[in-house]
Amino acid sequence: MRKKLALVAILIHALSSASAAIKTKQLLVAPGTLSATSATLIWDKPERQLNISQYHIILNGKEVATSTQCNYTLHDLQPTKAYNCIIRFEDNQGKLLSFGSTVKFKTAFTGKILNVTDFDAKGDGTTINTQSIQKAIDACPKGGTVLIPQGTFLSGALFLKSHMTLEIAKGGVLKGSVNEADYLPFYNNRFEGWEMKTYASLLNAGVMNNKGGYAVEQLSVKGEGTISGGGSALGRAMIEKNGIRSRGRLICLMNCHNVEIQGLQIQDSPCWTIHYIYSKGVTCHDLNIVSTARNGDGLDPDSSDDSYILNCTFSTGDDCIAIKSGKNPEGNVIGKPTRNVRIMDCDFTKGHGISIGSEMSGGVSNVLVQDCHAGALLHGLQIKGTKERGGYVKNITVTDCQLLQITVFSAVNYNNDGAPAPEAPTFENFIFRNIDLSKAVVKEPVIDINGFTDPGHQLRNVTFTNITVPENAKVKINNAEQVKFTDVKSATGNKPQYVVNNSSAITY
Known part of the structure; x- marks a missing residue:
């Protein structure tokens, strides 16, 4: 009888696993992307079905598009109309496997458009238009759009608000002034893990409050044009006047909810480019996103939940993406983690890394990096912190990517001032799966993972599965436990050299 019950349980598990293999767990409209005429959809890959050739988008019962990615932006929707959307999966033999989950949504109404030229802004590249553009923003009604048309519109700091769109049209440039005085007065925000006063950014939204609540909601910054900051010249001017940590960013969001930044060329920040x-x-x-400035990160989610970074290209002077949550000791006390980050279908052509840390004292969890392609980044995909940081990084999945290096650092030689946390960080539960490292340079370890020496703070529970490495590759493991390597080999089947120190339960 027990054997029969056990067999039934196995069959039920097998059937449920097969069902999960052909259905999405989640289909959603990405936050902030629902407008009168468009919406961006995101869905999960089937967990066990790996031979998907494309996805079919079914809208109100009719197929409207296909996609090879797990996201798609619907255009030409009707305002204030209800839609019902599902995704179907097609395998390599052309068979439609199943319906996925369903999402229902209703588009917004068509709002009023305010052209900044109607507020006396001039796109001549020399006139400072800060007051004119700000007047248009302040006058924008709920659901309205402030339009930057063709031309170069020079401006200092601008302050956006809820329920509006800032659109930069094709051929239009919102250009940041190089005069540091155009970003005064100082205001409260956070930089390199600490709350402090800095110059304003070119685009600002919200008021910082680590106790919670949202100051700005339903904001969109979009278009086919360009947002270009004051670049290194502005950064140097800010440093000379008030020090290196005084610099504003290009776009800074604080206590914001449901925001979209879409379609634009974004370049020449004085330091970090997009920071929320x-x-x-x-x-x-x-x-x-293009940056050449000192500390020129591309995109920095900071103590924020539910981030979606899709179809973006990065060429930066520092980290392409740096996921943060504050710095010791303040970050530990505030204790606001960054959770639920999806990075999908992005190209990283130049920069220091696709990074988690080093300011991660409030914790980071539930990060997915999927279908991304990285060039010769200084440290590849990296998870980094120091023993002083405290906090944690956990539940990280990197899958179906082309990378040149994977690193986990437990020490960095910068930005390590400040009192230490009560205990070292915890790094745990990392999954690396279906990754092409074959073009990595072998003079350094292609996988270099390190935990902390403090008892109980070793890097733990890490798996590497189906990883292609170059010939003569080296894998280095320090201060780790429960790390498993499966099908990690070169194209000709050769395994890498493993160098293991102060670690236990390492399987390869």
Whole structure:
């Protein structure tokens, strides 16, 4: 009888696993992306079905598009109309496998458009238009759009608000002034893990409050044009006047909810490019982010939940993406983690890394990096902190990517001032799966993972599965436990050299 019951349980598990293999767990409209005429959809890959050739988008019972990615932006929708959407999966033999989950949504109404030229802004590249553009923003009604048309519109700091769109049209440039005085007065925000006063950014939204609540909701910054900051010249001017940590960013969001940044060329920040703090539901998609400034990060989610970074290209002077949550000791006390980050279908052509940390004292969890392609980044995909940080990084999945290096650092030689946390960080539960490292340079370890020496703080519970490495590759493991390597080999089947120190339960 027990054998029969056990067999039944096995069959039920097998059937449920097969069902999960052909259905999404989640289909959603990305936060902030629902407008009168468009919406961006995101869905999960089938967990066990790996031979998907494309996805079919079914809208109100009719197929409207296909996609090879797990996201798609619907255009030409009707305002204030209800839609019902499902995704079907097609395998390599052309068979439609199953319906996935369903999402229902209703588009917004068509709002009023305010052209900044109607507020006396001039796109001549020399006139400072800060007051004119700000007047248009202040006058924008709920659901309205402030339009930057063709031309170069020079401006200092601008302050956005809820329920509006800032659109930069094709051929239009919102250009940041290089005069540091155009970003005064100082205001409260956070930089390199600490709350402090700095210069304002070119685009600002919200008011910082680490106790919670949202100051700005339903904001969109989009278009086919360019947002260009004052670049290194502005950064140097800010440093000379008030020090290195005084610099504003290009775009800074604080305590914001449901924000979209979409479609734009974004370039020449004085330091970090897009930075959002204590926010939830920020979607950045179809952006080309270029930075050459000192500390020129591309995108920094900071103590924020539910981030979606899709179809973006990065060429930066520092980290392409740096996921943060504050710095010791303040970050530990505030204790606001960054959770639920999806990075999908992005190209990283230049920069220091696709990074988690080093300011991660409030904790980071539930990060997915999927279908991304990385060039010769200084440290590849990296998870980094120091023993002083405290906090944690856990539940990280990196899958179906082309990378040149994977690193986990437990020490960095910068930004380590400040009193230490009561105990070292915890790094645990990392999954690396279906990754092509074959083009990595072998003079350094292609996988270099390190935990902390403090008892109980070793790097733990890490799996590497189906990883292609170059010939003569080296894998280095320090201060770790329960790390498993499965099918980690070169194209000709050769395994890498493993160098293991102060570690236990390492399987390869």
